[in-house]
Amino acid sequence: MNVRIFFAGDVMGAPGRRALQRGLADLRAERVLDAVVVNGENAAGGAGITRKILDEFFACGIDAVTAGNHVWDQKETISFIVEEARLLRPYNAPPGTPGRGALRIEKNGWRLGVLNLMGRLFMHPLYDCPFRAADVALGDELAGCDVILVDLHAEATSEKYALAWHLDGRVSMAVGSHTHVPTADERVFPGGMAYQSDAGMCGCYDSIIGVDREIAKRRFIDAMPARAPVVDGVASLCGLLAEIDTETGKAVQVERIRRDYPAD
Amino acid sequence: MNVRIFFAGDVMGAPGRRALQRGLADLRAERVLDAVVVNGENAAGGAGITRKILDEFFACGIDAVTAGNHVWDQKETISFIVEEARLLRPYNAPPGTPGRGALRIEKNGWRLGVLNLMGRLFMHPLYDCPFRAADVALGDELAGCDVILVDLHAEATSEKYALAWHLDGRVSMAVGSHTHVPTADERVFPGGMAYQSDAGMCGCYDSIIGVDREIAKRRFIDAMPARAPVVDGVASLCGLLAEIDTETGKAVQVERIRRDYPAD
Amino acid sequence: MNVRIFFAGDVMGAPGRRALQRGLADLRAERVLDAVVVNGENAAGGAGITRKILDEFFACGIDAVTAGNHVWDQKETISFIVEEARLLRPYNAPPGTPGRGALRIEKNGWRLGVLNLMGRLFMHPLYDCPFRAADVALGDELAGCDVILVDLHAEATSEKYALAWHLDGRVSMAVGSHTHVPTADERVFPGGMAYQSDAGMCGCYDSIIGVDREIAKRRFIDAMPARAPVVDGVASLCGLLAEIDTETGKAVQVERIRRDYPAD
Amino acid sequence: MNVRIFFAGDVMGAPGRRALQRGLADLRAERVLDAVVVNGENAAGGAGITRKILDEFFACGIDAVTAGNHVWDQKETISFIVEEARLLRPYNAPPGTPGRGALRIEKNGWRLGVLNLMGRLFMHPLYDCPFRAADVALGDELAGCDVILVDLHAEATSEKYALAWHLDGRVSMAVGSHTHVPTADERVFPGGMAYQSDAGMCGCYDSIIGVDREIAKRRFIDAMPARAPVVDGVASLCGLLAEIDTETGKAVQVERIRRDYPAD
Numbered sequence A, B, C, D: 001m002n003v004r005i006f007f008a009g010d011v012m013g014a015p016g017r018r019a020l021q022r023g024l025a026d027l028r029a030e031r032v033l034d035a036v037v038v039n040g041e042n043a044a045g046g047a048g049i050t051r052k053i054l055d056e057f058f059a060c061g062i063d064a065v066t067a068g069n070h071v072w073d074q075k076e077t078i079s080f081i082v083e084e085a086r087l088l089r090p091y092n093a094p095p096g097t098p099g100r101g102a103l104r105i106e107k108n109g110w111r112l113g114v115l116n117l118m119g120r121l122f123m124h125p126l127y128d129c130p131f132r133a134a135d136v137a138l139g140d141e142l143a144g145c146d147v148i149l150v151d152l153h154a155e156a157t158s159e160k161y162a163l164a165w166h167l168d169g170r171v172s173m174a175v176g177s178h179t180h181v182p183t184a185d186e187r188v189f190p191g192g193m194a195y196q197s198d199a200g201m202c203g204c205y206d207s208i209i210g211v212d213r214e215i216a217k218r219r220f221i222d223a224m225p226a227r228a229p230v231v232d233g234v235a236s237l238c239g240l241l242a243e244i245d246t247e248t249g250k251a252v253q254v255e256r257i258r259r260d261y262p263a264d
């Protein structure tokens, strides 16, 4: 059986949530989506995620939400992540970190595994090795899954490609997040893994990675601290859609998706 | 008059040079290219550029070659860059750095300006501010140019977008380099500037940013020093093609280019 | 005429302020201090400085207060630094930064110059070059000063020593700050400059650089965000005392100072 | 029984080796040293260590040699470290790294354990957690040792103090290395651990951390690549001497050592 999995990149504040909801509805009007995973680390005003937003995501039929370096930006997350298995934080966070980094979902006759990894280069020197962490997860929580999707939350393209080659042949789909810019290198790897270095952000691209361009730009010049708010305007859904054969776990097709939606 | 400018991203070793030459020939068979600029920081075996390679580039009709953090990887560069104005190193290198970061070229009835900037985030804390450097170059070496192309050699998408908004309305085309992965965010900015966060590498994508995937991957896992050689195989030309009105200096069209070529 | 200048390192919260006040009183009971400069970047609960604390410092006879990467931690600082010349922020902050980085003080028959520099390695990639900045300040605001004290707020010992050799023969005293640990390399350089890589913190050393050791330690292990409060207990005054000939501007003697004071 | 353990910091090239040999001879003329450990990561011209130098160290009665980020700078090291247990590389290097990070030595009636750890902050994001690594080593290779010495090869004082509090009560002596500058914070911790944030370099202090000051300084200003050679001149032995009760494993006394020796 072939299933269609959609992964959407970092959802950036309210404009990102709006584009996500509209975009998913439009995609679903065109074709069946068998599973949807989104990176939610910036969903709450650009910083983390709340219980309320998470519930909205699940109400849209999203199966799992991944995260990254912004996972703890909202104070409440640390309490609800413990009992909410569908919100993942990076699997290679140090032992003792609340929450989980891998998830198994029973779908209609097939099992979906979701894995959230975080890079270390230019990101977080205190995280454990994502390569070894992936090996553990694949042999443990995700053993026996028919289709496995990995969110590679990382900065450096070298680390993303290194993880990709590490995973190809063992997972169905590995998509990067974190840079908030979609890459044009989507493909199926030789081992059957759908790949894209970054899915891109769901949010407003007339900005600096989703936030106010004057404030964010000035910070690069004058080095003064300043909070750059999420901006509104035309907002885009960005993500990767892969068609995967549940018998083999291999991708047969991959498509980069972008849909733009005007501000309200 | 409308002119077509093509910028190709980091040329990675011999496979990258091969794809560049073939790709340029193919593009020129289809349409007139009025100017071509390439980032050559990885042209010599992945590390810097030699006089010989530079001459091959010029022999292909390339107008100017930009660079980045790898500019000094070949010892000979420091001597020939002084007298070779068509090889640029980042303009915001500290005072006293050999070579130049901006170039004016007299074309047929119009003047092309080329500017090479380097980001600081995750890159080089000792470089000068690229925002202020750009202001200087635009008012000085590049004053009066009809069309200006900027190579934004940087890692962080936030810094690239910040530079983009800083330059929009003042230059015709700003394209990123350094990550070796093309981004899918090419567009014309509101002020008429053609933009893409990264042009992507000219080189072999069945790799880790152009080098051996086993060696480069192992380095992420075991942290042992190892030289990862450039790999050969199918190699791609990647770059951005913009059509620019020389009267206004504004882009009227932008197209992401990728052409794949088999190994010899 | 020989004058005695005392520089005290990063004052860490209330325990640091207490040790500073008691220590200065004790030092003054033993010998004349002709000028006192302290780094105040952590004076307000470990994070920045307030107008009130600054006034307490001046009331103790402190001549000038320097800062560093924590200078803007208190929101109010940005407004009062504009009119308060005795609070310095790093001189090599980008143009447009509020406040000043150099200060001239008329003492009894001699002029004291104070300069605050910040390193870039492992600190702030967006700051301007401190070497060139120092050259500017010495030729401009500090020209004609009889005695010049420089606070080198930096992380890397290599950068501190590089700045030291850059300044030796041109300033009377260059003392590092930021690491919160005193170094045992105090000396007079060949050109007559009193030097110490780091003055050490004024604060409680039964801690992790002044803050709660359990919380700060756990953050290194689990990588979870957590605010580590300043701890109280035995607190130390730490700094460098130099005797300088105002005729030559050269140090004739240098002494590392540490005084411990019990909690109230 | 009380034993005296001496740890010397990063030995920097030939001047460092000379100061080390003379200094050890002088110290031994004054008192009995029951064990000597030195950090040798810069012994070979500032970069790594060779078999020949290692043998010279052992010929001086040095019991064990630790290392750090420069451990692999000499190509030959990777082959001889496998069979030479007395040369340690950081224990928290990733699995598969050649060599060992912990060592047990049978002394006269007591067992000495030596542990080499490396920090991650500003150092090496791909190393494993040194806190968890230390827990493993103390329960495994070093279980049952009477006296344990730890070399904390790290940049940030915060990470060094965090490791110190993690180890106090469980080891006899924890001394930092890597910054090449001795700190003045030597003490016995409440749990009986001798501590100093950095032992300082064995080498020439009229330099920038042991290398040519003009070249090393210029690199900070012009950001051009340049090899800065080790300089000669007055060279110092720097280290920490601790007296430890083998019954309790606790330090009873600690002394910072520095001896200066002229160039030949």
Ligand SMILES: [Fe+2]
Binding pocket: A041, A068, A069, A070, A153, A177, A178, A179
């Ligand atoms: Fe992120």
Ligand SMILES: [Fe+2]
Binding pocket: A010, A041, A042, A068, A070, A178, A179, A180
């Ligand atoms: Fe994000």
Ligand SMILES: [Fe+2]
Binding pocket: B010, B041, B042, B068, B070, B178, B179, B180
């Ligand atoms: Fe490159």
Ligand SMILES: [Fe+2]
Binding pocket: B041, B068, B069, B070, B153, B177, B178, B179
């Ligand atoms: Fe680059």
Ligand SMILES: [Fe+2]
Binding pocket: C010, C041, C042, C068, C070, C178, C179, C180
């Ligand atoms: Fe501080």
Ligand SMILES: [Fe+2]
Binding pocket: C041, C068, C069, C070, C153, C177, C178, C179
């Ligand atoms: Fe600081």
Ligand SMILES: [Fe+2]
Binding pocket: D010, D041, D042, D068, D070, D178, D179, D180
């Ligand atoms: Fe070292």
Ligand SMILES: [Fe+2]
Binding pocket: D041, D068, D069, D070, D153, D177, D178, D179
């Ligand atoms: Fe080191």
